[in-house]
Amino acid sequence: MREDLKCEIIFRREIAPNQIELILKNRRLAQEARPGQFVHIAIENGVNILRRPISICDSFMENTRIIFEIKGEGTRWLAERREGDVLTLMGPLGNGFSIEPGKRAFVIGGGIGTFPLYKLCKTLNKPEIFLGFRNKDMVVMENEFSMTGNLHIATDDGSYGYYGFAITLAEEKIDGCDIIYACGPRPMLKAVKALAEKYGKKAQLSMEERMGCGIGACLVCVCKTTTGNRQVCLQGPVFDADEVIFD
Amino acid sequence: MNTKVNFCGIEFDNPVLTASGTYGFGLEYDQYYNISQLGGISVKGLTLKEREGNPTPRIAETYGGMLNSVGLQNPGVETFKSFYLPKLKAEKTCKVIANIAGSTVEDYAEMARSLRDTAVDMLEVNISCPNVKNGGMAFGTDPKMVETITRAVKSQAAQPVVMKLSPNVTDITEMARAAESAGADGLSLINTLLGMKIDVRTRRPILANNMGGYSGPGVKPVAVRMVYQVARAVKIPIIGMGGIMNGEDAVEFMLAGASLVMVGTANFTDPFAALKVKNGIIDYMRRCGVEDVNELIGAVKPN
Ligand SMILES: Cc1cc2nc3c(=O)[nH]c(=O)nc-3n(C[C@H](O)[C@H](O)[C@H](O)COP(=O)(O)OP(=O)(O)OC[C@H]3O[C@@H](n4cnc5c(N)ncnc54)[C@H](O)[C@@H]3O)c2cc1C
Ligand SMILES: Cc1cc2nc3c(=O)[nH]c(=O)nc-3n(C[C@H](O)[C@H](O)[C@H](O)COP(=O)(O)O)c2cc1C
Numbered sequence A: 001m002r003e004d005l006k007c008e009i010i011f012r013r014e015i016a017p018n019q020i021e022l023i024l025k026n027r028r029l030a031q032e033a034r035p036g037q038f039v040h041i042a043i044e045n046g047v048n049i050l051r052r053p054i055s056i057c058d059s060f061m062e063n064t065r066i067i068f069e070i071k072g073e074g075t076r077w078l079a080e081r082r083e084g085d086v087l088t089l090m091g092p093l094g095n096g097f098s099i100e101p102g103k104r105a106f107v108i109g110g111g112i113g114t115f116p117l118y119k120l121c122k123t124l125n126k127p128e129i130f131l132g133f134r135n136k137d138m139v140v141m142e143n144e145f146s147m148t149g150n151l152h153i154a155t156d157d158g159s160y161g162y163y164g165f166a167i168t169l170a171e172e173k174i175d176g177c178d179i180i181y182a183c184g185p186r187p188m189l190k191a192v193k194a195l196a197e198k199y200g201k202k203a204q205l206s207m208e209e210r211m212g213c214g215i216g217a218c219l220v221c222v223c224k225t226t227t228g229n230r231q232v233c234l235q236g237p238v239f240d241a242d243e244v245i246f247d
Numbered sequence B: 001m002n003t004k005v006n007f008c009g010i011e012f013d014n015p016v017l018t019a020s021g022t023y024g025f026g027l028e029y030d031q032y033y034n035i036s037q038l039g040g041i042s043v044k045g046l047t048l049k050e051r052e053g054n055p056t057p058r059i060a061e062t063y064g065g066m067l068n069s070v071g072l073q074n075p076g077v078e079t080f081k082s083f084y085l086p087k088l089k090a091e092k093t094c095k096v097i098a099n100i101a102g103s104t105v106e107d108y109a110e111m112a113r114s115l116r117d118t119a120v121d122m123l124e125v126n127i128s129c130p131n132v133k134n135g136g137m138a139f140g141t142d143p144k145m146v147e148t149i150t151r152a153v154k155s156q157a158a159q160p161v162v163m164k165l166s167p168n169v170t171d172i173t174e175m176a177r178a179a180e181s182a183g184a185d186g187l188s189l190i191n192t193l194l195g196m197k198i199d200v201r202t203r204r205p206i207l208a209n210n211m212g213g214y215s216g217p218g219v220k221p222v223a224v225r226m227v228y229q230v231a232r233a234v235k236i237p238i239i240g241m242g243g244i245m246n247g248e249d250a251v252e253f254m255l256a257g258a259s260l261v262m263v264g265t266a267n268f269t270d271p272f273a274a275l276k277v278k279n280g281i282i283d284y285m286r287r288c289g290v291e292d293v294n295e296l297i298g299a300v301k302p303n
């Protein structure tokens, strides 16, 4: 049976302006988590009735790491939690990325979409990693990502790394690629789909949608695909790029 | 202690069910607890043909609840009959209510006909969906249409027929009486209240559909009031819902006149919500020396 898990926060820090990292202690969660899956966290402030979906950034032994940006009420409440506090959450949820061994992998991420890619990069064999950030201050996890593969960083304003989009960098090296994994803002994912089509590559996209139940029951979180509207929380968040329909 | 409730001739093990559209076909939540512990489930609103529903975003959180504009995405009644229903009936003992919708009167009749020879225990007729263009809520806000659809469904149905009423009306007792006079076996209320949320920064509504149905704890006082009014206006039994988060909320609905209750939005807050509502009712009965849950139905003492 699945459970609503209780997870103690054993570590908390602000890794960039308004971006909070939490390490949660729960053996079952850490053991079951696969790259690209997420947790659905209860906001226990007596006000918010909907949970908040946050991706699993990494997991090891009995610890699971999440990183999120403070956006509204829910993430603000989460950011105010301290070490020793306990979160209630469902997870791991969703399908996650499917790893194809022996393929030369490109990993493309943007903004908060970089966090879910970390465990993936650790699992892949020396991927080429292209991460885009708004500016130098928002660049996070640079050392960690660079330990897992060949890291290329781009910033929107050129204040660090390449001046432009991560995807432009990826296109320059596309010959060395068999499969693309991507997570980030919708326009970026749309561009990754176009890139994959142009060069005949396979790609997996991690999609984002507002959620209710988080387990496939309410049908609020759907992604438009070639096989109809499918639940991002259950049949996603990762979809093959050639199935996703962007309008 | 007795928790069994007889509703339209069907015996429910306990008065707690789950609300249509919030609980899929039960199988997702069955991974968290055995759903046979509930009185029953009302499945996602079914239509004759598969429907893809509305564009996203389909959900917005609001103070005291949420808005949804799913628009009846469902696999169609045939898939329900051939896949979900047999699975539920083979593995689960809770009652299964088919929630049905249509764009025309004939659709509703056809739905009832196609569910005749199935193991479905009861029909819940959704004439109150605020999220579809044709039919939906428009049917539930006109007493003549309520009568017409009730008659059409009753003429084809083999199971008891419960009409699900819309709260988006001036006088809900008028709709309740219309359904009763046309032969409805029971009523369920309330469906969602039509609402809207605008992002003041972008000046755009959050929902792709602009408007959606409001549900959750914020609607509870309106829902309890409507159950209370309807219970006094008709003789047929009532399923009460709208913002039930715990056992005491459910007891409130029963005191107002509901024989059964449904838990909807609360399932999103806590996947165990429906089970906790059931246990909360039992706790309340223990604490207050209530021997039979049926004693609660309509037992409010108005001032
Ligand atoms: C599968 C998945 C994984 C995610 N992983 C991460 C992550 O690792 N790190 C991170 O910073 N963010 C992540 N997000 C986005 C995160 O869920 C939202 O930023 C968060 O829900 C905002 O909540 P809030 O209360 O602060 O904002 P509010 O704007 O007050 O939220 C209001 C409602 O809208 C929903 N909502 C608002 N923005 C989003 C959004 N972008 N996506 C989904 N729902 C939204 C909220 O959940 C809530 O129900 C993920 C989203 C999804 C769907
Ligand atoms: C996401 C969602 C989908 C719904 N879909 C349906 C539906 O298909 N048919 C229906 O009759 N009611 C539907 N409803 C209404 C609920 O069954 C219920 O009447 C309403 O939400 C009030 O109860 P609550 O406050 O406990 O959620 C839906 C509600 C929600 C939140």
Ligand code: FES
Pocket: A210, A211, A212, A213, A214, A215, A216, A217, A218, A219, A220, A221, A222, A231, A232, A233, A234
């Ligand atoms: S959030 Fe309910 S189906 Fe995805």
